[in-house]
Amino acid sequence: MNKYITAYYLDEEKLLDGLKQVKAKGFKIADVLSPFPVHGIDKVLGLRRSRLTRVAFIGGAIGAITGFGFQAWVFTMAYPINFGGKPFFAAPSFIPVAFETTVLFAAFSMVFAFLIASKLLPGNDPVIHDERVTDDHFLVIIDVADGSSTDEISKIEKALQEAGAEGIKYKA
Amino acid sequence: MENLTFTLTKKIVTICLIMVSIGLFALVYGVVAGSGGERIAANILLNNYYFLGMGLIGLFFVAVHAIAESGWQVSVQRIGEAMSTFIPVAGVLMLLFFAFGGLHSIYDWTHPDHIDEILAKKAPYLNEPFFYIRLLIYFTVWSLLAYYIRKSSRELDSLNDIKYFHRLRKFSAIFIVVYAITSVMSSWDWLMSIDAHWFSTLYGWYVFMSMMVSGIALIIIILYLLKRMGYMTHVNNEHVHDLGKYLFGFSIFWAYLWFSQYMLIWYANIPEETIYYYDRLHEFKPIFMINIVINLAFPLLVLMTRNSKRVFWMLIPVAVIVFIGHWIDLYQLIMPGAVGGEKAGIGFLEIGLTIGYLGLFFLVVFYSLTKAPLVPKNHPFYKESMDYHTNY
Amino acid sequence: MYVSPIREPLIRGNKDYSQVTKDILAPMAGTPSKYWYMGIALALSAALFGAWATYVTLFTGIGSWGLNKTIGWGWDITNFVWWVGIGHAGTFISAILLLFRQKWRTSINRSAEAMTLIAVMCAGFFPLIHMGRLFLGFFIFPYPNTRALWVNFNSPLLWDVFAISTYFAVSLIFWYVGLIPDIGTVRDKAKTKIRKAIYGFLSFGWTGSAKHWSRHETVSLILAGLAAPLVLSVHTIVSFDFATSVIPGWHTTIFPPYFVSGAVFSGFAMVLTLLIITRKALHLEEYITVNHIESMNKIIILTGSIVGIAYMTEFFIAWYSGNEYEMFTFVNRAFGPYAWAYWIMMTCNVITPQLFWFKKIRTNVLITFIISIFVNIGMWFERFVIVVSSLHRDYLPSSWSMYTPSVVEVGLYVGTLGLFFTLFLLFIRVFPVIAIAEVKSVLKTSGENKNHSEHE
Structure with a gap:
């Protein structure tokens, strides 16, 4: 085109x-x-709702499983060690780190998906139709x-x- | 044109009265079937506290949005106002209940022969006269502020002067400050002191958040009922979406507080604190687990998508289940200390009495809804709320 | 979308979109003013002091600090928590206020987020330097090693590693994603070829396509949804460092929400301190209006009061618990050798913010500035009180001790302050301090020249 x-x-x-x-x-x-984003333009142009939310969900789910699973593996199989009389499978202790990995994976997977899907990458040289568009x-x-x-x-x-x-x- | 005057039909009154009689029947049944005074008393406290909490959250909802100058909530503000009229009713019931034996059936610290070294230290706070003084203060202040907030809201309606809006905001600010202190203290008085030796600084905020979640759920349920009856047609998906987001967000926040309290006590492992969870993790283990599953996992997973927060057929089941869920939360706060694992249970007494309280609550709320138009037309943000659409 | 006429406008003056671009980009153009040079000279010399202190610490060890056997944590953790707390406002503003659709956030979110990132960097410096061997800092991450040893996932200090690094990473991408369209504007307004090339590279090829905007909005919203609990989790986990222990004064269940509230409180105070200067220096009074300052002051009252209630709850429960050690710690805090710190904390955090109940005071820029400094000081002392006063008199009176920081510790603290202001001063030269696109999107509904008839 x-x-x-x-x-x-x-x-x-x-x-x-x-x-x-x-x-x-x-x-x-x-x-x-x-x-700036124009309210209601999606409908006029017939744009679909973005599916990036699903990417975030999948990323988050992988993050949660990785975070929790890794800690459980370390403490029950790889290197079981007694800390303060806690059980090896100390689930409450694993939640903070699992939460952080969930958010980390969800955020990064979504942002990368956004940048790649929109072809927004450093060094990209788009056609600038009119420089006043950003003004x-x-x-x-x-x-x-x-x-x-x-x-x-x-x-x-x-x-x-x-x-x-x-x-x-x-x-x- | 939308019908803004709510009429209390005979059908509603009949249903509510039937529910109330189920409650009364459950009480009689409890006595006849020998459920024991402790269990009956604990159930009355549970329901009275729960529905008092609903009234307070209704008021809190109105007050906090008035202060935050939010626009969208004007469409459902009257529901919150109507809910707040239950506060004095709950107050009278609470006072009668405590005065006629409830206090001694539930609280260990009211029995002189149970006072040990630790409870003796707490006596300046945990003693009967001071307990009643505090109770009277709470209810007087809450009821008065509820009255004034409602009054200014209705004056704004009929007199259409912006000064009543400012008055509404002033009373709201006072209520928020008062409630910030009294909600915490009242939860110590009525709930935490059941396990009189135990203490947790987070307790008050945890209980408040539990009430908050179910209060939002109840607002959604009442809104749905009104819509079913043909009212509140101005409330569109966007308003429902916001309520759904509250339900979702506060459920997570509640779980956060739950986890903070549990994890810290579990981790530090100090016997005088862990005893509290010991009871709950042994004799009440199913309840303890159900509490987390239906109050966190369920709303988290179901309400995660955008659509489920916007359509009633998805939102209402969640609201109902969360509403029951936080009743169960309150159950596990009260029963282990007040009744104990052997005598406690969930049977006709519990369910029937809750239905009775729900009937009474609905009767009061629906009656109050007839007193004012369903939307405050002269609210300065009325138009904002009606012309409400967002991108997300 | 209809906006009630009783709401104050968020953007003053009769502006159109082009004027907004011009106003916000103005501070980036030309040579910096002499005040900017003075500021950065001052900040850099403070940073130099910090560099010296870092050098001393690395080459002579933690022994150069004022810590002793009883008080193993002092200024380092105090500063760490203080900086992390300050780092809460930016993401709070851009995430939680976005979810609550507070439009006034648009004028302040960009600079507040930048401040967050810088503050988190300053915070991260303290645990690292406390290790004494900066070059072994990577030991804190779980990586496969020849000893087949893993980090201790049961330790709240390790949770901190994950929380702070996740927070920094997610805040960074949140900030940058929001910045991309504005960098596009800078690129298109650039006068020189080099500037155009640099900003073109940084803008990732932004064109403002409707499809991109639609996705951009979704991403911002979901990132906000993710960042909101993240903000809560960070200071929660910081509070776990203390609260999971069994030390009276540290082990209390209210710590997580109370720390979060305190963090937002101190963060907003720092945002106010910075923005009140910035708006004046960069002539952005029409964008960061008194109305914005008032809104921030309201959050200061709210969070300050929550903190106040938490102090009282702690004190009451210490008595109510019937635990004599708990009670001793609190009485010692209020009336012991560190009582002065406690009362500074109480005055600055609980009493002064209450002045904001008066509209006259919360709309007065000068008084707000002064109170914001008070809050910064108060929140620093809060952490100092929690850390030092809980430790200095433990169960064994023979080991009771006092703590005074050494000049090296002071240097490290002043150094991070220097780093903070240096980076912030660079930021205002390099990137637009206000989210241009976001301000434009609320200009029609919330600008002073808004025209209602068009929207009804």
Whole structure:
């Protein structure tokens, strides 16, 4: 996909209204770049709820089992040793460390999953469509299918214009 | 247009009265079947404390949100206010119960022949006159503040002047301060002194958190009942989600306090402290284990997903089970010391009496709900609460 | 989303999004002011004092400290707990206040989190230096070794290792994930090529795509959900260091929640101390408003009162327990040779914060600043009282003793203070001190120029 149209809004509410209008006309919005998360945009763009929570849950479960299991293994099998008359399998003693490993695994697995899934990695060199996107511009991107006629392109541009977007640009 | 006036139908009153008569019948049954004075007394204390706690948490819920200037809770604020009207009822029952023999049936330290060297040291605090003085102070202060908080909330409603909102906040602040001290002290008086030799600094906060969890569960249950009757249509999934999050979060916090107290006593292994858990881990082992499973593991696993906190068919079973769970928690706080493993049990006496108290509690709460519109329309955050949607 | 008109605005002045970016990035641009240089010179010289003290400790040993057989823990643990406590506010603000949807957190969370990270570094230094051999510090981690020996998982000190390192790691990623969009802003506003390249590298290629924002919000929320119990667990485990023992004054079940509350209390005091200076120096009064300060002061009253109730509960139960040793410890605390420390603690922690009940006082920036310093001092003395006064008179009167820190211990403490301020001063030059994207997201609803008609 290397042909697309960009246009921007300066206000998130106008953006939402505009997106709805453009969408109603049957155009598919490829992406919206914004300086902060816009409330309600997920619905307009039809984004699914993130499944990262499941990653966190699985990571946490592995962390809990690892943390608790490792301590139990050390104290009952690898190196049983008597501390203060406590039983070798001193479950209450294992809980603090098991809790910490749970949180550690859950947090790290989720954050890494987030960065990898979003292709956010150090040294990444993304296309910066507009440097004002991280300031106060809300940029709409609509993909143009290969081999579209100029007529189809101007249709999209017109739809954007009617929806109140500014700075409409066609990029090939 | 939403119906904001709650009408107490005959059906509700009848059901509540049937429940109360089951309770009375259970008491009679306890006496006839020879359950023993200690067991009957301990059960009355258990239920009275439990439902008193529900009333206090209802008030606490209103007060703490008023102070924190939270907006969403306006939609369910009246439920908390109505719950608080049970406080004076519980107070009268508690006083009557203690005065007519309850005190001596439960507390060892009231028997002069049981006073040993350690209890003698505690006598300046654990003696009958001071006990009654404290009891009267607690109930007077709580009832008065509950009255004033409700009053300012209703004046805000009818007179629509922001000054009543500030008054509500002022009384709420006073209540929070008073309650911070009295909730701890009252739990020492009524619960911790059952095992008169034993002591734990965390005890008061542990009991408070236990009441907090079941109080939130009860708010959810009452909300559900009202919705079933066709009221509270303004309460949407987002409000329910918040209550669900409370239930989830406080359950974990309760478990944290449980673990802190247990682990420290287990680890230090000082006999004068471990004796408390010795009783509970031997004669009351099933109860002790059930307590952790249904009050921590169950809500933790079921309420972890977002949806289960938002839909009633998932949330209500959890709320009901947690509500029962914290009754069991209170049971294991009271019974080992007050009754002992041989005589205690869970039979018709326990269940029937709890149903009776629940009936009485609902009767009072539903009656109070008729006294004011179901939503405080003139609350400054009313609109925020109605226009309530979040991303998470 | 509708916001009631009786709520105070969180951002003062008539701002638009672009203005917000400009205001918050302003402190990073240009050469630092002379006050910044003076500050960092002062901080670095304090750190140098600490470096000398570290050198002495490593080459001559712990004997250079004022510890003795009776008092085996002194300033080192006091400072450790104090710093960990300070490190609680940042994650409390960004995690727990996020869960409670307190919008005012957006102006203060970034710098408070940075402060947390630095404070935890300072805290971690003390247990390490107390080992005497820094180069063997890795012994505290369970790693396979030729002796087939594992660490003692029954020891609360080991739990500390796990708690502090997890806390640091999770706080770091929490902070950084939140920072990524703002680094993107810095990148796009950068004037020079080098700056652009560096911030471009650090921004991980952030574009502000809707999909990324959606995931970013989920990640922040779940991280907050994970960090909230983590905050609780850290100081809980620190309190276990004391409470699992059988020493009167240390072994008490209220310690875990009471320590957590005290930690948040001291953390907020340090946040106030720092931010009151920062907002003035960086001209951020319109973002960190008196309203923010008031909200923080309310948390100070709350946590300070919880701490106060815990003190009284401890004292009462010491008497109620009927245990003479327990009672002795508490009477000795209040009226023994270290009574001065106890009463400083009581005054600073229980009495002065109560002044915040008056609205006039809690909205007065200067008085707040002074009280916040009082609280910092009070919370340091709390740890000192717990550590030293419980130890110095044990069961055997012949071993009763007193403790005075040596100049080396003072040096280590001053050194960490120097390190703390050095790193914080660097932070305000390198990263935006306020979460730009988060402030923008509440600007419409909570800015001074909010327009209600549009939202209804």
